Amino acid sequence: MKEIYQVPTSQSLQGDVIISGAKNAVLPLMAATLLCRGISIINNVPQLDDVNTMAEVLRYLGAKVEHQNSSLTIDTRECDGYQAPYHLVTKMRASIYVLGPLLARLGQASVALPGGCAWGPRPVDLHIAGMQALSAKVELSHGNIHAHAGRLQGADFTFSISSVGATVNLLLASVLADGTTRLFNAAIEPEIDNLVDQLNAMGAQIFGKGTSTLVIEGVTELKAATIDAIPDRIEAGTYLIAGAITQGKVTVKQVQPAHLTALIDSLTATGTLICCEDDSITIDAQQRALQPISIKTGPYPLFATDLQPQWMALCVSLTGVSQVTDTIYPDRFQHVAELCRLGANIRVKGNTACIIGTPNLSGAPVKASDLRAGAALILAGLIASDYTEISDIHHLDRGYQNLIGKFATLGATIKRSHHPVATNQAIAAPLLSLCG
Numbered sequence: 001m002k003e004i005y006q007v008p009t010s011q012s013l014q015g016d017v018i019i020s021g022a023k024n025a026v027l028p029l030m031a032a033t034l035l036c037r038g039i040s041i042i043n044n045v046p047q048l049d050d051v052n053t054m055a056e057v058l059r060y061l062g063a064k065v066e067h068q069n070s071s072l073t074i075d076t077r078e079c080d081g082y083q084a085p086y087h088l089v090t091k092m093r094a095s096i097y098v099l100g101p102l103l104a105r106l107g108q109a110s111v112a113l114p115g116g117c118a119w120g121p122r123p124v125d126l127h128i129a130g131m132q133a134l135s136a137k138v139e140l141s142h143g144n145i146h147a148h149a150g151r152l153q154g155a156d157f158t159f160s161i162s163s164v165g166a167t168v169n170l171l172l173a174s175v176l177a178d179g180t181t182r183l184f185n186a187a188i189e190p191e192i193d194n195l196v197d198q199l200n201a202m203g204a205q206i207f208g209k210g211t212s213t214l215v216i217e218g219v220t221e222l223k224a225a226t227i228d229a230i231p232d233r234i235e236a237g238t239y240l241i242a243g244a245i246t247q248g249k250v251t252v253k254q255v256q257p258a259h260l261t262a263l264i265d266s267l268t269a270t271g272t273l274i275c276c277e278d279d280s281i282t283i284d285a286q287q288r289a290l291q292p293i294s295i296k297t298g299p300y301p302l303f304a305t306d307l308q309p310q311w312m313a314l315c316v317s318l319t320g321v322s323q324v325t326d327t328i329y330p331d332r333f334q335h336v337a338e339l340c341r342l343g344a345n346i347r348v349k350g351n352t353a354c355i356i357g358t359p360n361l362s363g364a365p366v367k368a369s370d371l372r373a374g375a376a377l378i379l380a381g382l383i384a385s386d387y388t389e390i391s392d393i394h395h396l397d398r399g400y401q402n403l404i405g406k407f408a409t410l411g412a413t414i415k416r417s418h419h420p421v422a423t424n425q426a427i428a429a430p431l432l433s434l435c436g
């Protein structure tokens with residue numbers, strides 16, 4: 001029986017929430033351990049389905065992976081597999097991160113094409129072109145990428161689009177290539193810096209961290225290292241928006257405020273008060289009249305596409321007109337129809353959603369089409385009247401550790417239930433009594 005989240009209308013959220021390590025940092029860090037034979041340790045690793053999926057991929061390749069508390073131990077001493085099959089890759093697109101390291105260390109890799117996702121095509125042509133630039137022979141057949149190389153050869157490669165994933169894969173391949181690689185228009189997301197730190201700790205020679213030109217002097221061997229994953233800026237952003245949407249006061253702890261500048265600027269523009277300390281951010285939206293603010297997503301440090309659906313939930317709930325434009329994923333609007341089921345007024349034209357906000361949302365059964373769409377529905381559900389029931393919540397398990405517990409510390413009583421729900425009205429009475 002499928003599980004759902006039941007989100008009752010919440011009071012203003014109040015309190016502190018500890019932010020976990022970033023899933024989008026941990027996945028490349030895990031793939032990087034394939035570059036050496038040894039025992040690597042990654043700290044600050046969240047308990048998430050995506051981390052479990054990447055662990056499954058590494059185990060399939062021959063690694064031993066243990067996740068205890070928030071530390072991952074990955075033993076690659078007997079890891080010689082080079083095939084990542086479709087049944088694993090289809091669970092998570094980031095499985096393609098094993099392409100670069102397998103090719104670099106073993107000279108061959110066979111990785112299933114990840115395919116599309118909930119909001120449309122997400123090609124991997126740049127990953128493939130990058131490997132070819134490093135002299136790999138790549139063939140696509142039967143839905144798989146088959147790549148061969150003797151030793152990869154360093155080269156210049158320019159990303160035609162800023163791509164986080166392709167930058168990750170090219171870094172993972174080029175560190176063991178023969179000679180110098182120069183990557184131009186490389187992504188500069190903080191998760192890339194985290195990977196560069198790990199690779200350099202393993203003995204790689206990467207220069208230009210934090211810039212869009214990365215120079216890699218290939219080495220012949222890498223050793224295992226220990227690394228801390230950076231805090232999850234998207235999880236932190238989601239809880240900050242939760243503070244704004246419920247007109248509460250929320251502090252996210254164990255974060256790096258510098259990673260959230262675009263969101264902080266936009267939240268400030270709505271009329272909330274934001275206070276940043278070394279490793280925490282407090283949003284105070286209590287008794288403040290907020291206005292919706294238009295945003296446009298872009299590569300870091302611009303507004304993150306992974307916070308676009310949550311931002312839309314905020315705009316939907318504030319009186320006034322705003323626009324949300326996604327320049328990274330022009331089709332990332334699966335949440336729009338579901339937000340409209342809660343009473344939102346949104347029209348999508350091209351890569352822009354025009355929103356006429358209203359504080360009068362009403363709870364309804366809705367579906368999480370993807371991870372951040374699910375997060376947006378939770379946020380909208382907090383201020384919609386009565387109950388919002390969110391199905392397909394497995395998407396949220398990919399990226400939000402202890403979601404119920406964290407919202408509970410802020411005063412929201414979200415419940416996870418196995419029970420199918422016929423109508424909102426049918427469950428309203430018993431659930432209200434459960435939630436006191």
Ligand SMILES: CC(=O)N[C@H]1[C@@H](OP(=O)(O)OP(=O)(O)OC[C@H]2O[C@@H](n3ccc(=O)[nH]c3=O)[C@H](O)[C@@H]2O)O[C@H](CO)[C@@H](O)[C@@H]1O
Nearest residue numbers: 024094122123124125126127161162163164165166305328
């Ligand atoms: C696991 C992980 O870290 N996922 C993040 C990563 O995804 P991911 O790495 O898949 O996203 P990219 O940065 O690669 O995508 C950026 C743009 O480049 C395009 N593109 C990408 C690769 C390619 O070979 N060809 C191509 O055309 C994409 O369609 C998109 O329009 O960055 C995205 C953009 O910040 C985030 O939404 C995802 O949460």
Ligand SMILES: C=C(OP(=O)(O)O)C(=O)O
Nearest residue numbers: 024093094306371372399
């Ligand atoms: C889109 C996301 O992840 P992925 O690239 O793994 O689908 C995300 O984290 O919001």
